Amino acid sequence: MSAAYGRQVVVTGIGVTAPGGPGTKGFWQLLTDGRTATRRISLFEPSPFRSQVAAEVDFDAEACGLGPQEIRRMDRAAQLAVVTAREAAADSGLAFHTLDPGRIGVTIGSAVGATMGLDEEYRTVSDGGRRELVDHEYAVPHLYNYMVPSSFAAEVARAVGAEGPAAVVSTGCTSGLDAVGYATEVIREGAADVMIAGATEAPISPITVACFDAIKATTPRNDDPAHASRPFDASRNGFVLGEGAAVFVLEDGESARRRGAHVYAEVAGYATRSNAFHMTGLRPDGKEMAEAIRVAMAEARVNPEDIDYINAHGSGTKQNDRHETAAFKLSLGEAAYRTPVSSIKSMVGHSLGAVGSIELAASALAMEHHVIPPTANLHTPDPECDLDYTPLTARERRTDTVLSVGSGFGGFQSAVVLARPDRRKR
Incomplete structure (x- = not known):
């Protein structure tokens, strides 16, 4: 649907959990300083791999307000999404509890889902890969959530009290754009008034690194992690794997203006x-x-x-x-x-x-x-x-x-x- 025939959709809240700094403010400071957050992988021992660098988030789930049950239930990518969605919701100034929950929707993008949780649980149930016949009784009770990426949208919906349209968009590395584009269309067509939209990923695990090693897509510049990511430079030799999340509050523009909301941009x-x-x-x-x-x-x-x-x-x-x-x-x-x-x-x-x-x-x-x-x-x-x-x-x-x-x-x-x-x- 063309924007000319639908409602204007605007961004009124932004949340970011990214490498190099806490929250949206730290993220923007890193970018404007021109600093890099790429380093040697610390989430596991990377020495067996061709590419040993990544951009990791210094993330403490408990310090970010997640309780023990949430931490146990959610994969790292879901944790990033929930924490980031809460920041976006607070930034928007919307009183979510006063809204019709059926008019609030969620769209979250992810390319590889709960990679870290699945990697860890496979190692557990297979006894480090030694058992061909795995024993599911050793797995966490919420393993199903790791296997179904739609759990990301469900967790974010629970965090903000959204009962409207909810979906996960998984279109590879365009997922984060497509999730916002899809959410915009939902508001334009009138199916929701507010959408929590964005994307999350926590792929820095041995299986992901091994896969990109196999096709030589990631950089082997392990001796200089801070300068390993070199887009458009003649000496570039592959990308640096990263993780993080960004989530937006999208609203009908007319409603945002009526409540005096700060508007960052129109989609x-x-x-x-x-x-x-x-x-x-x-x-x-x-x-x-x-x-x-x-x-x-x-x-x-x-x-x-x-x-x-x-x-x-x-x-x-x-x-x-x-x-x-x-x-x-x-x-x-x-x-x-x-x-x-x-x-x-x-x-x-x-x-x-x-x-x-x-x-x-x-x-x-x-x-x-x-x-x-x-x-x-x-x-x-x-x-x-x-x-x-x-x-x-x-x-x-x-x-x-x-x-x-x-x-x-x-x-x-x-x-x-x-x-x-x-x-x-x-």
């Missing part, structure tokens, strides 16, 4: 496409991402020259960086050369399904503060990546309209346009 346009090409490969022309960008801009009713900043997927793999550079040129034309671009994965790593929402949080905060976060570690640009990637240092710039894009295994290509809701008369 003005969203589109997703599939390349129907290859599970992990990308066509170099960027055609499908370009099409998603064009459709999202058309829905938002903005032109290429209206885009003030592009928050890139920027994973730090050669095929991805060149693919989306081509997509920007194809969709924005000459305006692509005049538009600042950056990749925050250079600082917080690639948290798979969660990163799209984390990048949307960075995009909304860029609009809030009129500051464009940099691409860290970018010293020698790849000659084929010849746009303005905002190297090393944050940049002050009037930022009213932001494009955020994502690219995921399976061929998914998604784009979201955030804009100031007062930029035009509706």
Whole structure:
């Protein structure tokens, strides 16, 4: 449904749990400082693996307000989602207890679900992998929750008292964008008035690291973890795995204005496409991402020259960086050369399904503060990546309209346009 025919959807609350700093404030400080949160993996002993670096969240569930029962019941990814959703709810100023719970919905994105819980429980029931025939009686009572990713949405719904539409979106590394896009459509069509939308991921486990090792997608730059993630740089050699969550409170714009809410941005346009090409490969022309960008801009009713900043997927793999550079040129034309671009994965790593929402949080905060976060570690640009990637240092710039894009295994290509809701008369 086009935004022209539905209700205006705005962001009134933001919560972030990301590497490098507690909460949204710490996250934004890290980005604007241009600091990196990538380090040697500490969640398990990584020495047997090719890639031994990651961007970990310094997360203490108990200190973040979770009780013993919640901690035992939930996988780390679910814990991150609940804590982050509570921050977003508080930031929105909404009195949730006064709302009709049937008009509050939840959409959470995740690419790999409860990876850490499943990894740990398999080791337990198989006696460290020594038993082919496992004994389920050794597993935690809530193992079913680990196996069904929909439990993430259920836990967040329970935390905020939401009884409306609830779903988990799992579209690989575009999950965080697609969850917000889907939630926006739910409000536009009138099925809910408020949506808690975002994504979570806690994939830093031996099985995930082994899988990315096998296809050589992650960097082997273990001797310099702080500078291992190098999007668009000629010396890049793979992405750095990350974890984290970002959650938003989305509301009908009219309702938000009536209650005097602080509005970060309007979710003005969203589109997703599939390349129907290859599970992990990308066509170099960027055609499908370009099409998603064009459709999202058309829905938002903005032109290429209206885009003030592009928050890139920027994973730090050669095929991805060149693919989306081509997509920007194809969709924005000459305006692509005049538009600042950056990749925050250079600082917080690639948290798979969660990163799209984390990048949307960075995009909304860029609009809030009129500051464009940099691409860290970018010293020698790849000659084929010849746009303005905002190297090393944050940049002050009037930022009213932001494009955020994502690219995921399976061929998914998604784009979201955030804009100031007062930029035009509706």
